Amino acid sequence: MAFSSVISIIIFNFLLKNELTTEAIVIRNFSTEKFNQLRHELRNDTNVPNIVNSEDGISADKSCRCENGKCVQKNGKEVCECLPEFGLKTYTYCQACECGKDANCSFQYTGWLTAKKTCICPEGYRVDGEKCVVDPCASKPCQNGGTCDVEGSKFRCSCKPPFTGIQCQNGPCSSNPCRNKGTCKVDGQSYKCDCVKPFEGKNCEKGPCSSNPCQNNGACQEDGVGFKCDCMEPFSGKSCEIGPCSSSPCKNNGMCEVNGQNFRCECRKPFSGKLCGDDPCTDQPCLNGGICFVDKDSFKCYCAAPYSGNRCET
Secondary structure, three states, X not given: OOHXXXXXXXXXXXXXXXXXXXXXXXXXXXXXXXXXXXXXHHHHHOOOXXXXXXXXXXXXXXXXXXXXXXXXXXXXXXXXXXOOOEEXXXXXXXXXXXXXXXXXXXXXXXXXXXXXXXXXXXOOEEEEOOEEEEOOOOOOOOOOOOEEEEXXXXXXXXXXXXOEOOOOOEOOOOOOOOOOOOEEEEEOOEEXXXXXXXXXXXXXXXXXXOOOOOOOOOEEEEOOOOEEEEOOOOOEOOOOOEOOOOOOOOOOOOEEEEEOOEEEEEOOOOOEOOOOOEOOOOOOOOOOOOEEEEXXXXXXXXXXXXXXXXXXXX
């Protein structure tokens, strides 16, 4: 058994037997650290308020003593407050923490003159053994409710479904599926789009112009509640449906085609003319009162007696 331990036991037993309430006990020939540890134990187990080491040159009085710290008033008493990066190991002695920059510590006695150090780390750091190291989870890298776990000097995210990725950053809305300013919301394992009117559909892809309502190469534009067509000349109307051929000017099943600002008729045989209104009988080719009728692509004349010939000319 160490000499200091023997001395402390003798002192302790002496105090118990004699029920002393002396103000101070002077102990000689102890190192500062061993003396401070012994003083801590005796203060806890006896009613002696002050135990001093005469070799330290500290007088046996009630005044505060604080190595590596300063004495401050707390609750009407002077107590030892340690400097930064020091921890209170005894009532009067602050020991260097050696936990890292800006880290503090505390000491808890686990046995006779044996104390366990606990590091108190600054923000952004965590305890690793008896040191403070950078905490990779301090910046909260895991998104969308993911749980951050430390693995060595790195972090690992445990993601909640349906999120994936190193930081749980990938989800059903990551690809921005909602069009036309729709808002994407996670819905179970999938997503749901809240569409801005007048858009609709799973991805807000359907709008007033989706059905291509503008005819004749008109340009469709949404106007908030519906659509508006910018028509190319000579077309007009809500859907650019009105043009030169709208009135069906071509007769006899002639085909109307827009021609610049006007129209042109493609006539079926045997019809001709601007509006396909002319046929082989239009010019009255039958003479002498003959009656003309259309025969395929040409005409025939029914001649009045006594006339004959293709045109009743004889």
